[in-house]
Structures are given as C-alpha cells and as structure tokens.
Amino acid sequence: MKLNQQTAALALCTLLGVSVFAGCGRSGDFSELQPAVNKIEYTNLNDSESRELLQELLSDAGVADGRIQGFFRRVDRFNDSVKQEWLTDGFEEAELLYTKYDPYAMQDEWTAKNGMFPGYNCRITAMNLFGDFLSVSADSQINTGEAVLFVDEETLKTDPDALGGSSLADFRALYSSMKAEDTTEIKRHVQTVQEEWASRGVTFRENERIHLITVFFHDKPTEEESLLFVGHVGVLLTAEDGTLYFVEKVAFQEPYRMLRFADRTALSDYLMGKYDTSWGQDTASPFIMENDELMDGWRPNPDRGSSAID
Secondary structure, three states: OOOOHHHHHHHOOOOOOOOOOHHHOOOOOOOOOOOOOOEEEEEOOOOHHHHHHHHHHHHHHOOOHHHHHHHHHHHHHHHOOOOHHHOOOOOEEEEOOOOOOOHHHHHHHHHHHHOOOOOOOHHHHHHHHHHHHEEOOOOOOOOOOOHHHHHHHHHHHHOHHHHOOOOHHHHHHHHOOEEOOOOOOHHHHHHHHHHHHHHOOOEEOOOOOEEEEEEEEEEOOOOOOOEEEEEEEEEEEEOOOOOEEEEEEEEOOEEEEEEEEOOHHHHHHHHHHHHOOOOOOOOOOOEEEEOOEEOOOOOOOHHHOHHHHO
C-alpha cells in the first residue's frame, strides 16, 4: 500500500514532529460551543513531582508495574539524550502549538547519542501502557510490511520489549490501516473502525480510570483507494477528582508529554488544533476514538468556523 507524502508524515506520528454534531457527520454549526482551547498545561516528566503523579495514576488504573517501569526507562533515555533547557520543569503553561525546542535540532541531538535507532513513538508508547486493557483474537492476522507501521516495526526489531509484554500481532491488529468508504461523513468512518476492529478480534476492557485515545486520519492515496489510519494515539487517565491527564509521545524524536485537561472538549481542541489542519480537502477531518467509540466532546478544529465544516 502506497501512502502519499502528507499521509506518511502524519502516519509516523511525524518523525519531526453534548456529543458532536447530529449524526456525527461533517456538517453542523459549532458557533455556540465553548471557545477553542488556546493554551495547554503539560510536563515532559523531567521532575520528581510529575513522575510521582503519573506513577500513582497508572497504578490506580491497574497498569502493571513492569509496564510502568519500562515506560519511565524510555522517558529517561529520551530526556537524557536532549538538552535539558528544551524540557519542562514540572507542569508549564504554553500556547497550543508552542514547543521549547526546534524539532530538527532535537532530532540531531537524539541521533548523536542513539545513532540510527529511531526511538519510540505514540503507538508504541500507548500499547506499552494500555496493553493490559486490550484483547486481540489469537487468530488475528495482519499482513507485515504495512507502510504506516514501517518505522514502528524497525524500533520493535531492536527493542521488542517496548510493547511491555503485548505481541507484535496485537500491535498490528490495533494500528494497521483500514479500507474505508470514500466519504467525508464521520459517522460512517467510525462504523468502519468499529467493524474492522471487531473483525480483527480487538476488544477493550472497560476501566473508568484509563482509556485509549486514537486520532484517525482519512486519506485517498489513489483515485481507487480510501483508507483510515492511526495518525496519533495516547492514553487518557482520570484522577479521583475527575481531572483528565493525557499521556503521549509526541513523535519519534520529540518528547514524552503528560497534559492536564478539565474536560474532553479541551482535549479534543488540543488534538484537533495539531492535526485537523488540511481544510478544503475531499477527505474527512480527523476524528478521535475513545476506546472503540467516538470520543464524547470531540469536534473538528474550531478555527475552521461552521462554514468550513459544511
């Protein structure tokens, strides 16, 4: 399967970097919804306080200790490979798309210390943390050589333990691209994801403290092809007081992050602000799944304006 240039960049989680509208389609007026989030609060887990908080959140959710410790080892490996002034000191507030680093300079720093090893991305990180809450049929078979997962699998050849005990077959079943209808209707794409995961035997174990957040992209590599693929993914943790924490690896050679949100619409605005940027195309906007359902609170990038969604 050949992906176009834009798709390939997104698919790799970039090596450099009220429910939704009626019927979950592309049409609707969002003008009366709350304003878009334009600031975020996040940490790169480079301090003891935020690390202890995440350790507690993961443990309370039932994530196995081995998975947690493996995650923090990889956080340390990354943070020790780049300049410390590029990372946060605890939680910091920033503009939505602001970074304290130049992604190209950060890639150079990583490569200088780690050679050609690409590192870890969003999909590997999420599978490591969420794997205990995911089941895949033993007979699920996904073809190797999936273009979207090419660099992921290069990492996993070098470090198969990065999945925290989950199998490569499970990884492929969850993340491999899906044939899709040539439509911009989100409702139909959500149904495609649900049916395709079911056919692969992918099921989610319900746990109110931890959910998988998956950003799907729609692409048409050729006139005959239409597909959905996982462009970004992270783990959503809910604290006892209801505060939401989103854990992600931004990209292969970009940092780990834990972000704090008041609600799911704020999380949606963060993700859509980063990824819902190709407007006026004949493809559907990105959409967010929480486990195997469309995330409550999801909406396209509010900067589109209602006329851009029609």
